[in-house]
Amino acid sequence: MKPNDIQQDGPILSMNSVEVLYNSVMLAIKGVSIEVPYGGMVALLGSNGAGKSTTLKAISGLLSAERGKVSRGEIRFDGRVIGDNPPQQRVGLGICHVIEGRRVFEHLTPDENLEAAAPMSLSRTRVASEKARIYDYFPRLAERKSSLAGYLSGGEQQMLAIGRALMTQPRLLMLDEPSLGLAPFLVAEIFEIIKRINRDHGLSVLLVEQNALAALDIVSRGYLIENGRVVMHDTAERLKANSDIQEFYLGGSQAKSFHDIKHYRRRKRWLS
């Protein structure tokens, strides 16, 4: 969470025609190209299984935990190509991935969850001040910092997962479905905090969401991924106004049957 002291031209993250193979056979994304500008907030939208999480894992390196690998294309972070670096090196560069489903360390306290994520190079006083900063953003966590994280509510766990990621001193924060299973007021609260952190520290954010409405409210640009490909990308305003997006992701006025949707997507060549 360093202040924005980096160059402003060019993207902090760029993916160029990236393909991901699982188990050397299954093609999960087929040539995805996206960019995240310095200090920008970008959303990755799409339905279940479209390839959004795979895209994030390709960037964070967590693909290797699932026998997946980038088989084509290139990923650049801060101008540098990140090829086969293991996840811990990418975290060191400033990429942090808040994985889907919160995945806090349940048998550790929230305080220990934060401590675990602090780089070993950080001095004790810095760790304390970073923790204080996180508790400042998420006062609910401060109240419960000594109970086991497994006993926190879903919203608190999501806050802890984000706080834990912030402890790694990221420059690009990637969030995978942070709204999953949370009440709408909590989603609004969490998104508001993400926006604040983005504004205060110039932290770049790549947000994966099925909840397109909430996501398009806070990001400036969005990419729509279907079936492993980017099928649309534009500014948030224009995406919100787009009739296709309204129809399928924002809940349009006239409800169509699922059969129609599938038919429509096929016509649009979103399904192969």
Added chain:
Amino acid sequence: MDIAYVSELAVNGALTGLLYSLFALGLVLIYKSSSVPNLAQGALTMLAAYVVLALSRQLGFPLWLGIAVTTIIMFLAGFGVEKVTLRRMAGRPIVMILMMTLGLDIFIRGSTLAVWGGTSRSMELGVSYDPLFLGPLLLSRINLAGACVAIALFVAFLLFFRTRRGIRLRAISDDYVASWSIGISVEHGVALSWGMASVVAVASAVIWGEIQGVDQSLSQLLLKGLTVAVLGGLDSIVGAILAGIVLGVIENVGASYLDLVVGGGSRDLIVAAVLIFTVMLRPHGLFGRHDIERV
């Protein structure tokens, strides 16, 4: 039966139990970071004992120096064994990892037998075998000394798991993918825990080697160590300490009565019964972590 006799059995049982706990600590350290029960811990302990003897008898090191050098060698050996054999197993089914530790156990036992033979050697720590009376109780000096070493190591590791590095190891055992996602080097953490478990094996080897001599039977401490670790909950240091004391007392007192009935040899029966009943009745042990279910 009089109280003095039973309490003497109980106290000596507790001291022996702490030595079981010391052995179990090695199992707990590895389980805590990688959720693998290391079936090679007994063989590692025996290997440590042979290395101490090789350094002090064959190379003429003073015993204390031999133990210190063995500690370094075993740390590197544990670290290396993990890197070479278990690293590539990450993400495989737990049963394959268990088979790998079993393979390591057989390999180490076979190699020590080939190199040093089957005859029993003595450690010769120089601890006196004169009786030691604590009030009316007759205690074993070596067990008492070993129990002190054990307690010192327990305290050291309890403190270690509160440091940042220690918290990171606990995080790995909780969720290794989440650990990767925040930049923890899971591979390094697991290798470190194997190194530490091998250091614990040295302490255990020196004390148990003094008590029962150094030969192949030293590796069979695994049975008692596993029982203690399971009873304590596999990932709890405090659990291992208390479970060791409990098992030591039950075994010593129980066997002295049961032996009169069955004519000897009931110790292992008691240990086996404790292991079986723990798994049946309380699989999380006394202090093991439960899967947290929120309501």
